[in-house]
Amino acid sequence: MATVKMLSMTGADAGTIELSDAIFGIEPNEYAVHEVIKNYLANQRQGTQSALTRGEVRGGGRKPFRQKGTGRHRQGHSTDPSQIGGGVVFAPKPRSYRYTINKKLRRLAMFSALSSKLQENDLIVIDSLGFEAPKTKEMIKVLENVSAAKKALIITADTDENVMRSAANIPGVKVSQVGQMNVYEIIGHTSLILTKDAAEKIQEVYA
Helix, strand or coil: CCCEEEEEECEEEEEEECCCCHHCCCCCCCCHHHHHHHHHHHHHCCEECCCCCCCCCCCCCCCCCCCCCCCCCCCCCCCCHHHCCCCCCCCCCCCCCCCCHHHHEEEEEEEHHHHHHHHHCCCCEEECCCCCCCCCCHHHHHHHHHHCCCCCEEECCCCHHHHHHHHCCCCCCCEECCCCCCCCHHHHHCCEEEEHHHHHHHHHHHH
């Protein structure tokens, strides 16, 4: 078990918390992280790109110009891809880019991402995080107090509307919940900020 120092919202020492070595203390697996991020990005693609083939563009019918004597290359159809306004060769069509990867690999990637943040001293644990009302200035002050980087991902145990709205207008800062966090966002943010409840819930979920 790794012992990590906790901070309060003011940046003061708030004790320590034990983090499981099985989740936060493994040797990061770059292959697993790469595969899961690639899968995540592929699943985000809409796949709505489309172009018309020569059979779908408007036109065709008679031969556009006579075979010989014009000085131009011979052409029998105005929808040919070599013509202006013609169809597209191997035109892209709407498709789904989604694919699945196994649970074991996803878990390994998640543990690798969490472990790398701890090993690189980019993991910050706060004993609690909450506001009486949405206040961007208050959130900025908290981030400064705990020495968070400009790109920070805040993970809470459950949805807290005031916390989410307080961070909504801060560039580079995002708030998520334990059930929604993903490897792409963890790796994409420099600082990972966990509330005490979130850290305990992560260990409970992935136990």
